[in-house]
Amino acid sequence: MSDNTTFDYIVIGGGTAGALMANRLSADRKLRVLLIEAGRKDDYHWIHIPVGYLYCIGNPRTDWLYNTEPDAGLNGRALRYPRGKTLGGCSSINGMIYMRGQSRDYEQWAQLTGDDTWRWNEVLPAFMKHEDHYLGDADQAARRDADFGRFHGHGGEWRVEKQRLRWDILDAFAQAAQEAGIPHSTDFNRGSNEGVGYFQVNQKAGWRWNTAKAFLRPTCYGRPNFEMWTSAQVSRLLFEAQADGTQRCTGVQVWDGHEMVQAQATREVLLCAGAIGTPQILQLSGIGAADLLQAQGITPVADLPGVGANLQDHLQIRAVYKINGAPTLNVLASSMVGKARIGLEYLLKRSGPMSMAPSQLGAFTRSSPAHEWPNLEYHVQPLSLDAFGEPLHSFPAFTASVCNLNPTSRGTVRLKSPRFEDAPAIAPNYLSTDEDRQVAADSLRVTRRIAAQPALAKYQPQEWKPGVQYQSDEDLARLAGDIATTIFHPVGTARMGADGDPMAVLDSRLRVRDGRGGRIGGLRVVDASVMPTITSGNTNSPTLMIAEKAAGWLRAEAGTAAA
Ligand SMILES: Cc1cc2nc3c(=O)[nH]c(=O)nc-3n(C[C@H](O)[C@H](O)[C@H](O)COP(=O)(O)OP(=O)(O)OC[C@H]3O[C@@H](n4cnc5c(N)ncnc54)[C@H](O)[C@@H]3O)c2cc1C
Structure with a gap:
């Protein structure tokens, strides 16, 4: 940890979305970027051997070890609910299936948010930007079809191989x-x-290809403007009231295993803690349904009933x-x-x-x-x-x-206590x-x-x-x-939506609403929780696509898009 704890951007969570965000933002050497991950580094052999998911799930080294509440639809059973707790997040323990979903998913997102940026033709380039599809390899030329280049990228960080x-x-x-x-x-x-x-899979030469290897290891680790704290759990966000009466997120409070420390962000805090961690951090920080927060003794900063609602899973x-x-x-x-x-x-x-x-x-x-x-x-x-x-x-x-693929059941993620160490109640x-x-x-x-x-x-x-x-x-x-x-696909717990939608936590550019028609400054959510509806397939690569788009906007806003 360096003495200077003020950064341009703070990324919370080094999982699927967070690793890509940290990479793209720190590519501009003028921007100081801090990545905070609650788990340890991904230097554990079972992460990298594909069959090792069997030993990563249910293992405190790599899994948050959540359980759901007893579920009436499952005849009263509670489920083990694995979430990756290590660099790479769930991409370090998941099934490695590369799947984008169906074009109609993104047409629906555009309709629900009123923003064409989420249409299939607009998200396809973001999928392709980081893709490294094996059929793009030189020795595979004969096996490609004429349309391959319209749908697939090559040379990006995210390797896709056949089994x-x-x-x-x-x-x-x-x-x-x-x-x-x-x-x-x-x-x-x-x-x-x-x-x-x-299925095609995120592997390279028989090893798991997680987002830490793809986006952090070869690049970020060597950048002087990049700092990473592992085994560091964000306990809440910090806010400051602005002269115009709005709130601005100015940083984070973090438990580093020994003591509480703080870090400040001059531009933005990016919440990439996943569909369980993100609503939990928002609620701990006073952003959520006011009655839930007050019941836990937390003073509301923004009354947003959509935080932790709309949980969808396959x-x-x-x-x-x-x-x-x-x-x-x-x-x-x-x-x-x-x-x-x-x-x-x-x-x-x-x-x-x-x-x-x-x-x-x-x-x-x-x-x-x-x-x-x-x-x-x-x-x-x-x-x-x-x-x-x-x-x-x-x-x-x-x-x-x-x-x-398109369940209509909706669940919740809600604080059980105001202590950041306690798991929230997960009710799918x-x-x-x-x-x-x-x-x-x-x-x-x-x-x-x-x-x-x-x-x-x-x-x-x-x-x-x-x-x-x-x-x-x-x-x-x-x-x-x-x-x-x-099948481990929780999404939607801090969903984006159009202005006037009372359950929308975010606007279509992933900025957090303030519950009064405005925005909380300096804060975005960028992970699987932003999805208004679950994609018709596995959710890892759609989450990377979301992060790729968000990173593009942030770089453009910082005036460094072409850097
Ligand atoms: C067992 C399993 C199998 C799956 N199989 C597939 C598959 O085959 N294909 C597919 O496409 N999808 C699959 N998925 C789903 C996919 O991996 C997820 O949808 C995706 O990884 C979600 O990315 P994310 O960035 O939202 O969250 P995550 O990848 O979970 O990242 C969140 C990160 O934030 C960290 N974090 C959380 N809270 C805090 C805090 N308070 N402070 C600091 N850090 C924090 C976490 O430790 C984690 O590293 C699977 C998931 C699992 C668990």
Whole structure:
């Protein structure tokens, strides 16, 4: 920590969005940038070996170890709710799937905010700016199609690769999905992700590619205008009343593990603490629903009921099929010999199950013909278990996990106490609308239709969960509540929205509103919490896109856009 604790920008959270923000802002040597991360550096081997997510989730070295409140839609179950607590944030423990969502998601954001900057054609360049797609590599020229350059970037920091392993059972599932009418897809990232195919992943040569490696390590660490505090948790924001009666965020208060310290920002504080951390910090700082704050003894700075509301997540319903005659991880990893073979393959070739993203095969389709766009995403895995953190089953099986991409259920993140050390109450309220329960039941029927196709017949799939005896809408929705879990995509808890929208926490340029029609100066939120609606896919790369756009605006405002 340097003696001078005054910076141009302070970035709170060195996760997905925060790492990119810190990189882009500190690229201008005239700007002093401080990055504050509650977790430690990402120098832990299981972060970098792809299969290591199994050992990072539930591990205090890398995970905040949150749990949800008991959830009525899940028949009273509470879920483990992992969030990355290390440099790279969730990108250090996530499933590495590279997915932008669907063009309609961004058209909807533009409509909800009244700002065309969020339209698909306007966000596409921000996705591409930091992309380093393997098909752009010189030796891949023959494999590119004519449209590749319209949709993909090369030479940026964010590496996208194809996976390094395939499984017979997943190939058969892909074939069965096509027999059930889902087209084959080689690229889920061109605006419509409809189809079935292997996911592309954020890996480089068989290692996880997190945002710390992409945006911090090669560049920021060597910049004299960049400072980073790790194991440092922001406890609240600092404000000063201005002569015109408005409030300005002037800095942060930080617990450095020994004492409370402060840092000041002359330009802006960027809140990039994620969909749980960001509403928690805002509420601790007096920005939130006034009644909630007062109940915790916190003096409101801005009465914004949208802070911590609008929590949206994808709920994955994990149907398990026992099979015969194909290798699955359940069996391969059950013996010492199998484990040794897996280890050796990774050591020698950086391939095999240790290089495996948790889900390799994906599919996007509709729960019923009434849906104009695909509203379901499949993550198909050559393994099965009762719950993450539990051992693999001893019998050969695959899991066809399906999630509703556009849930209408909304949850909350609310302080339980005014102490920054205490986790907030996370209540996703899964399956709390009739529409979501109907989609859950219909999605399990789509899974059954795929499993019944000829391509899978030779493996004799038997539905182990939820079980063929359950057929009615009511049974299937209830059973979904038993076998479903988060797919780790909380968003929307400090959402942007148009002027006059009482639940909008931010304007469309991510500035924090003051609850009286104005803005709080010097403060923006830049992370997954800003999304008004969840994207129709995995949420990491959309969060990077948001940060790329915000960084562009800040650099333009600082007069250094071209630097
Ligand atoms: C297990 C798992 C699997 C996933 N799989 C995928 C996938 O395959 N593909 C995909 O696209 N998405 C996936 N996601 C989701 C995706 O990773 C997230 O949506 C994305 O990383 C969110 O980025 P963020 O910047 O909003 O937050 P984060 O990446 O969570 O960053 C927030 C950072 O802020 C820090 N922080 C929080 N509070 C404080 C504080 N008070 N003081 C200082 N620092 C603080 C945190 O420690 C963290 O480093 C997954 C997520 C998880 C957890």
